[in-house]
Amino acid sequence: MTPSTTSMPLAKALGAGLRAAMAADDHVVLIGEDIGKLGGVFRVTEGLQAEFGDRRVIDSPLAESGLVGTAIGLAMAGFRTVVEIQFDGFVFPAFDQITSQLAKITNRHEGALQMPIVIRIPYGGHIGAIEHHQESPEAYFAHTPGLRVVSPSTPNDAYWMIQDAIASPDPVIFFEPKAKYWMKGEVDTSERALALHASRVVRRGTDVTLVGHGAMVTSLLQAAALAESEGTSCEVIDVRSLSPIDYGPILDSVRRTGRMVYAQEAPGNVSVGSEVAATVMERAFFALESPVIRVSGFDVPFPPAKLEGVYLPDVDRILEAVDRALAY
Amino acid sequence: MTPPDESALVRVLASDGTFAPTPEAERYLPIIDALTDAELETFYRDMVVVRAFDQQATNLQRQGQLALWPPSLGQEAAQVGSVRAARAQDHFFPSYREHVVAMTRGVDPIDIIRVMRGLTHGGWDPTDPRNGNVHIYTLVLGSQTLHATGFGMGLVLDGRCGTGDPERDEAVIVYYGDGASSQGDVHEAMVFAGTYRTPQVFFLQNNQWAISVPVATQSRGPLHARAAGYGMPSTLVDGNDVLASYAVTKLAFDEARSGSGPQAIEATTYRLGAHTTSDDPTKYRTSDEEQSWVARDPIARMRAFLEGRGASASFFAEVDAVAQATADDVRVRTNELGGLDVSSMFAHVYSDDHPLLQEQERWLAEYEATLEGGAA
Numbered sequence: 001m002t003p004s005t006t007s008m009p010l011a012k013a014l015g016a017g018l019r020a021a022m023a024a025d026d027h028v029v030l031i032g033e034d035i036g037k038l039g040g041v042f043r044v045t046e047g048l049q050a051e052f053g054d055r056r057v058i059d060s061p062l063a064e065s066g067l068v069g070t071a072i073g074l075a076m077a078g079f080r081t082v083v084e085i086q087f088d089g090f091v092f093p094a095f096d097q098i099t100s101q102l103a104k105i106t107n108r109h110e111g112a113l114q115m116p117i118v119i120r121i122p123y124g125g126h127i128g129a130i131e132h133h134q135e136s137p138e139a140y141f142a143h144t145p146g147l148r149v150v151s152p153s154t155p156n157d158a159y160w161m162i163q164d165a166i167a168s169p170d171p172v173i174f175f176e177p178k179a180k181y182w183m184k185g186e187v188d189t190s191e192r193a194l195a196l197h198a199s200r201v202v203r204r205g206t207d208v209t210l211v212g213h214g215a216m217v218t219s220l221l222q223a224a225a226l227a228e229s230e231g232t233s234c235e236v237i238d239v240r241s242l243s244p245i246d247y248g249p250i251l252d253s254v255r256r257t258g259r260m261v262y263a264q265e266a267p268g269n270v271s272v273g274s275e276v277a278a279t280v281m282e283r284a285f286f287a288l289e290s291p292v293i294r295v296s297g298f299d300v301p302f303p304p305a306k307l308e309g310v311y312l313p314d315v316d317r318i319l320e321a322v323d324r325a326l327a328y
Numbered sequence: 329m330t331p332p333d334e335s336a337l338v339r340v341l342a343s344d345g346t347f348a349p350t351p352e353a354e355r356y357l358p359i360i361d362a363l364t365d366a367e368l369e370t371f372y373r374d375m376v377v378v379r380a381f382d383q384q385a386t387n388l389q390r391q392g393q394l395a396l397w398p399p400s401l402g403q404e405a406a407q408v409g410s411v412r413a414a415r416a417q418d419h420f421f422p423s424y425r426e427h428v429v430a431m432t433r434g435v436d437p438i439d440i441i442r443v444m445r446g447l448t449h450g451g452w453d454p455t456d457p458r459n460g461n462v463h464i465y466t467l468v469l470g471s472q473t474l475h476a477t478g479f480g481m482g483l484v485l486d487g488r489c490g491t492g493d494p495e496r497d498e499a500v501i502v503y504y505g506d507g508a509s510s511q512g513d514v515h516e517a518m519v520f521a522g523t524y525r526t527p528q529v530f531f532l533q534n535n536q537w538a539i540s541v542p543v544a545t546q547s548r549g550p551l552h553a554r555a556a557g558y559g560m561p562s563t564l565v566d567g568n569d570v571l572a573s574y575a576v577t578k579l580a581f582d583e584a585r586s587g588s589g590p591q592a593i594e595a596t597t598y599r600l601g602a603h604t605t606s607d608d609p610t611k612y613r614t615s616d617e618e619q620s621w622v623a624r625d626p627i628a629r630m631r632a633f634l635e636g637r638g639a640s641a642s643f644f645a646e647v648d649a650v651a652q653a654t655a656d657d658v659r660v661r662t663n664e665l666g667g668l669d670v671s672s673m674f675a676h677v678y679s680d681d682h683p684l685l686q687e688q689e690r691w692l693a694e695y696e697a698t699l700e701g702g703a704a
Contacts, residue, residue: 029485055485061523066474066516073478076454076463077486097513100468101475104449108464111676112453145677145685169679244684 004190011181013155014044014120016189017162018082022052025080028166031058031067032084032120041086042122042181064094071117072102080116080166088123089132095140102171103146114169118162123151124215124265125312126179128305135302136214136266141173142243142275149242150196151175153217155185157194157240164196172196175242177215197241199249205235208322209253211276212263213239216313220263223318232322242272250276251284258289259325263313268296290328293321336550337596338576339566343624345632352564356575363571369639371412371570372630373647375404378428379627380651381437384658385427385444389605393662394444400427402568402600405626406533407503408432409573410595413581414501415494417461421476421502424465425533429503433460437654438661440465447668469504470511473530476502477517480526480590489527490587497585499527501577507538509554510546518558518590525589529580530555532592533567535599540612552594560592567595568626571633598624670696 008016022028030045036059039046049057060067064085071081085091091098098119105115125134142149148170152158158176165172194200202217203224210220217238224234235253239245254260260280262273277292295313303311335352340360342348349357382400389397400407407428411420422429430452431437439451443465450464466472480500483489489497508514509532521528532551536543543551555562561583565576573595580591598621602609609618631644674689 061516061519063516063519065513066477066520069471069474069513069516070478070481070520073475073480074482074485075478076475077479077482079482079485093512096468097471097474101466101471106679107676108449109453109676110448110450111679112450112455114679148678148682244682246683 005186005188007184007186008155009182009184010152010155010158010177011042011044013159013185013187014162014176015046015048016187017159018045018048019051021163021166022048022056026056027078028080028082029056029058029074030082030084031060031071033060033062033086035059035084040084042178044120044176044181045084064090065097068094068097068102068117068119072097072105072115075115075117076113082118082120082166085119085121087133088121088135088137091119091121091137098141098147098173099144103144106170107146115171116166116169117171118165118174119171120174120176122178122181123175124177124179125302125308126215128308130305131302134305134308136264136297138173138175138242139266139271142272146171147243148172148197149175150240151177151214151242152240153177153180153214153238155183156187159187159189160192160194161196161240164192168196175214179215180218183218194240197244197246199237199239199241199246201235201249201253202238203234203236205233205257207233207257208259208261208325209235209237209250209257210261210263210318210322211237211239211250213242213272214265216263216265219313219315219318223315223322226315226319227322232326234322239272239276245276245279247279247283250280254280254284255287258287260292261295261318261321261325262292263295263318265297265312267299268294269299271296290325293325295321336552336564337566338563338572339569340571340575341569341629341633343629345629345636347633353572356572356579359575359578360571363574365637367412368634368637369643371408371574372627372634373650374408374412374428374432375570375627375630376647377651377654378431379404380655381431381658382427384655385441386601386605388441388659388662389444394441394605395446396444396604396606398425398604399599399601400425402621402625403533403535403597404428405570405630406567406573406595406597409570410501410531410577410593413574413577415581417496417498418581419476419479419498419500420460420462421472421479421500422462422465423469423472423503423505423508424467425505426465426503430462433462435459435462437658438665441658441662442665445662445665447665469508470513470517473502473504473508473514473517474520476500476528477521477526480521480528481524483527484524489585492586494582494585497527499529499581499584501529501531501581503531503533505532505538506534506536506543506546506551507541509551518555518560521590522558522560525587527584527587528590529577529584530560530590530592531577532594533597534594535597537599537603537609537613539603539607550594552592555592558590560590562592562594564594564596567597568624568629570626570630597626600625
């Protein structure tokens, strides 16, 4: 451990990244429900209102369309706004402002206006919560031209990616894997390891390429460790950016392994994993030894929490997919 | 139709142009008294010129030159009055029928034409000083009310209002209609505006019809009365009376700029034309109703008022000539508009690089080069 790295949970790393961005630019403001005194329901913004004041860390009325719509107006007035949506399933009241307005405003203005807005969304399951609190709606946004969509899976990525998202002149939908908020990792605050939209090989392997994003990256690494004990070498890639997707490392890997599994919590139909699978098929067809396999949530509404363990892809389902890929 | 809330109505010019202030108009009379002859003539000229443009645009659509046109016919007084009440430093968020607002603030009418011809989604650059701080049209009803409120929040956070210096303080006005008033975004905009005390005027043009749906389907109560629920003062004004519209908006702007928080205005007017050129009003409203509003026409009313004050025939002839020249110029320039470069489709989707788009743009160029006769 070098002096510049600190161990902290992912939520704290996000808070530290927000603090750094706010300190660097006094027109970075945060707005959301309960983000001030309370520090957000996941405490990501804890302490920031005390540090920067209630004009920069703004508790909002309970209205998601209002949050995004006013962030657009703030951007028109020269601010860089970070909006917190409290839970994944609560983003939909803002869907019109995000897809019909935010995503298109720079294009509509032929470049005369930029929309440096970050919409933070805690997403995904594993927390045993009630309806609307465990969803993975990233595909809706990755499908929308004009938006950038990213999801960090480690504290170090969280720290840097939130700052890079705020610095982006384009709107960024920032999906935070809420199951990993409390997961600790080393954060190197002195140097950015990777660009915002780069995918990353997190484990080297030779037999099967495992790809995924968010909380699933942890499961992929666990699956790779188990597979290794059974003699299968898995390469693991964290996509990190869902729009645009950095295909370079994925294609390089598949050209070496010939096999790929994509894991995601979202329903598989018309998902990010579907897009990656199709692209790999188009561009690395002759390298493939087996079909690309998706391991996804089922195409049902996220079930009551007592069934989340069945609904969510886990290590066993990933390994089952690895076995299927190897059977060809 | 909502029963006229006559007791609350601010009006100074009767339908025949006589100066006949309602009781509610009394407090605004000093503002109107302060207007010079030149300003009164400007109001009239603005209305006539934009009506000529609007009719030219309607004709151009009928002749296949435009995809669509949403006429502003009949709503000139509400728009001219409100826009002339602003100061140079104020900001405008229109819906899509505010041709009068846009042109009066300096937007080139050909830029509105380009939107409706299918050449651009925006038309003009709101950050270019020549466009008078007029933001571009928003087609999704009510969405722009939140943008205006957010902009107002920015003015508050940057200390650009409420300093007490009327030369410096800024305000924002947002236009929407009776149909849009039912949208949730308008509610949320008023909630945020009230909470953060934005320097903002909510200007509702109640033109009685949302395409084929009468205002009674939007609300059984007066729309301006909703403002009270947000802790916001509101005023009902005769939107076909340019003087009343001016005075009411001027006071609202002054209050907003000075830090008194958001203000609401409902301007009663009438969409004399179709919703757009794709619409057929004969299917849902009577000719008698339309004629009753023709009798309250904002331009005829102001003309009668000016004639009563002794405006000369040569003034009216000069205005008509300017209007005709504007309309002629728009026709000539519309016919001169070119097409679009294919690559423009990929421009400005993002401000930073996006590899997927770059790849698709490259592919399209190569594909088009393979077509017979080369690129389209």
